[in-house]
Amino acid sequence: MHDRKLKKRFLGSPTALVASGMLMVMAFMVMAAPLITSYDPLDVDLKDRLSLPGPEHLLGTDELGRDLFARVLYGGQNTLLIALTVAFMAFAIGTTMGLLSGYYGGVLDMTLMRFVDIMLAFPHIILALVIAGLMGPGLENLILALTLTHWPAYVRMARSGTLQVKEMTFVEAARSMRFSNLWIIRRHVLPNVSDSLMVMLAMDLANVIIIASALSFLGLGIQPPTPEWGSMLRAGVPYLTTSPLLTFVPGAFIFLTVVSINLLGDWLRDVLDPHSHEIEAVVA
C-alpha cells in the first residue's frame, strides 16, 4: 500500500493512535530508564525488603530490597531486546528462504518444506523450551532457541505468497526480458508478499514477548539477578500472598506491551491484508 495512504488511514484510526501512543510511552520508559529512575535495579538493600509503594520507592521493593520500578523498567530492556532480535532474525531468515524456495522450487524446496513441516509439528513453545533447556539458561541461548523455532512459520508464509506471484504475467514478462532471477525476486516477488509478512511480523512480535517471558518465568531464560519481566514474575511467586505487586507489576508491563502490539497488528492487518484469515495472524 502507498505510504501516504497508509499514513492517512493511520491518523484516522483512534485505535492505531492509542496503541502506538501506548507503545511509544512504554518504549520510552524502558529505553530512558536511567533518566526516569535514579535507582540501580541490582542494588540490594536487605534492611528495606518487600516495602510497600511510597514516596521513596514508587512501586515498593522486592524480596532483596531492590526498587521494583527500576527493575521493571530495566527489565523491559532485556525483554524487548530479546523479542525484537528474535522476531527480526526469524523474519529475515524465514522470508529469504521462503522466497528462494518458492521461486526456484525443485528438490531443495521439497527438502526445506518437509523440514519446516517437522519443525511446525511441535507446538512452538515446547520446542523452544527444550532447546533452551538443553543449551542452558542465558540471554544468547534464549534468543537462539526462540529464533530456531520461529523462522519456519515465515518460510511457509513467504513461500506460499511467492508461489502465487510467480504465476503472474508481470513475472513472466520480466523473465522473458531476461532479468536475473534475483532481480525479479527483489523487485517483483518481495513487494507483493511483504504486506502479509509485515502483518505476521507484528503479530509475532507480541507472541515472542509472551513466549520469551514464559521461558524466563519457567526458569530457562534470563537468570537472576538480571531483571527481566518473566524472571521477575518467577521470583515474585513465593511472595504472592504478602507482596502481590511483585507479580502484578511485571505481568502488567508484559500485558500492556502485548495489547498495544496486538491492537496495532490488528489494525495493520485490516489495512494491508484485509482478506487474510483471522487465525493466521492469531496463531502465527
Added chain:
Amino acid sequence: MIAYALKRLVLLGFILFGITLLTFGLMHMAPGDPAFTIAEGRYGTDLTPEQVEQVRAEEGFDDGWWVQYQKWVSHLLELDMGRSLVTYKSVTSEIAARIPYTFVLAFTASIITFATSIPLGIASAVRKGRRQDVAVRVLSLVAASMPNFWLGLLLIWVFAVVLGVLPSFGAGGVAHLILPAFTLGISMAAINTRLVRSAMIEVLSQEYIATARMKGLDDWTIISRHGLKNALLPVLTFAGLQLGFLLGGAVVVETVFSWPGIGKLLVDSIMVKDFSMIQGCVLVIGATFAIVNIGVDLAYAAIDPRIRWDVDA
C-alpha cells in the same frame, strides 16, 4: 478421497519419522557427555573413568549414530523409552501416569472455550459494529494478550489468596481443576471467539442467508440452522492448531498450578537434565500433535469435498 487420504498418511509417516530424528538429534546435540551424565546418576558424583566407560559400552554410545538411532527406534516400537536418568523409573510408565491429568485439564479447558466462544462470537457477529460487538472484541483482545502464567497467578491471588475459596496448586478433587482449566480456557476462548466471529460474519454475508431471510425465517432459525453449521466448519479446521495451543499452554499452566500432567513433567525434567524423560515427553507431545492434525485434515476433507482438490499435499 482415497488418494488424498493416502497422501496425508504418507505425510504423517514422514512427519513422525522426522519427529523421532529431531528428538533423537536434540538429545545428542546436548552439551556434555551423555555417558557421563548417566553414570553420574547411577554411581554418584565421585566417578571412576572405568564406570563411565562401562556405561558407554552398555548404552552403545560408541556405535555410529545411525546404529544408535535404529536401536532406539526398535525399543520405541515396543513402547520402551528407556529409564529416567534421575529416578530410574520407566519413562513410558511415568508418561502414561501423567497423560490422564493433561487430558482432563485440556478437555475441561476446551469445554470452557467452546461454551464461551461460540455464543460470544455469534452475538458479536450478529451485532457487528454495535456496542456488544465492540465489547466482545475488546474483551477477547485483552484476554488474548494476557500471558497465561500471569493470568494464572492473578486467578490464584483472587480465588486462593484473597477469597480463599479454591486451592492454588496440586491435583485432587474438582476444586483443584477449576483455576488451571479456566486459565487455559480463557486464553483459548479469546482466540476462538475472534475466529467464530469472523467465520460467522463471512457466512452471514452469503446469499443463502439472504434467501432464508426472504423466506421469512426468524433470526434464531437462520443463525442456528444455516449460519452456525457453516461457520463452525472453518473453525473446526483449526482444531489442530487449538490442540497445539492447548499442549503449549498446558506446559506453562501445569507448572504454575503444580498440576501433575505431562507439561509439568517436561519442565521438571528439563530442570534436572533428565534427558531420557525429556525425549519421551517431546516425542509423545509431537506425535499426538501430528496425528491429530492429520486426523483433522482427513475429517475435514471427508465433510467438505472442495478441500481435497486444492491442497498441495
